[in-house]
Amino acid sequence: MSIEVLNESGEVPSPVPEQELADLGRHVLEQLRVHPQAELTITLVDEAAMAALHERWMDLPGPTDVMSFPMDELRPGHDEEDPAEGVLGDVVLCPSVARKQAAAAGHAVGDELLLLTTHGILHLLGFDxxxxxxxxxxxxxxxxxxxxxxxxRGRTTTAAPEAGRA
Structure with missing residues (x-):
């Protein structure tokens, strides 16, 4: 499984270590039986970049928390079939928007980013x-x-796992 995490947000260090985002991506894909050769990119961007993506692809103003850009329309695997190989797509996160949401909800920004990453990957897999x-x-x-x-990992979260806005 190839999972690339790119921090283009300007936030160094990232609110969630890149390795943890990659590990989460791997966990989600393994649990949903996505082909082991699937490729996923998780990119963290600043508000200006996210606003540009949000307006271009959703025709909505301003930045959002997470956007998903599927590539090969891969779906979770099932017992009766082998999962397809290919490029899953891109999950784009905006840490500064996540930080505001986490503060409003009273939990850690890292928890919010993990939640949004999970949410974005599910969108890539066809969930809505x-x-x-x-x-x-x-x-x-x-x-x-x-x-x-x-x-x-021996951890819990303060984020409401049912949240997700994208």
């Missing part, structure tokens, strides 16, 4: 939350994936 039943399925899965990742 436009309809109530889809929202319930996506947020339940998001909660499970994030909490199992943190439990493996």
């Amino acid at each position: 939350h436009a309809e109530p039943e889809d929202e319930c399925e996506m947020f339940d899965l998001q909660r499970t994936l994030l909490l199992t990742f943190l439990a493996q």
Whole structure:
């Protein structure tokens, strides 16, 4: 599995270590049985870059917390079929927006970024939350994936795992 983390946000050090974001990505992809040769990029950007992406691709003003850009339309694997190989796509995070959201919610920015990363990867895999039943399925899965990742590391989170706005 190839997971590249790029910090183009100007925040050094990043609120979440690059290795932890890569480890989370690997955990999510393994749990969902995505092909072991799948490729994922996680990029942290500043507010100006995120605002430009948000306006160009969503036709909405200002920066947002997370955006997902799927490439090969990979989906979670199932028992009856082998998962497809390919490029999953890109998750783009904006740490400064995440920081504001974390402060408003009363939890750590690192927890918010882990939550948003999980949320973005699920979008790459075709999950959505436009309809109530889809929202319930996506947020339940998001909660499970994030909490199992943190439990493996002997940690908990203060972020509400059902959150996610993208």
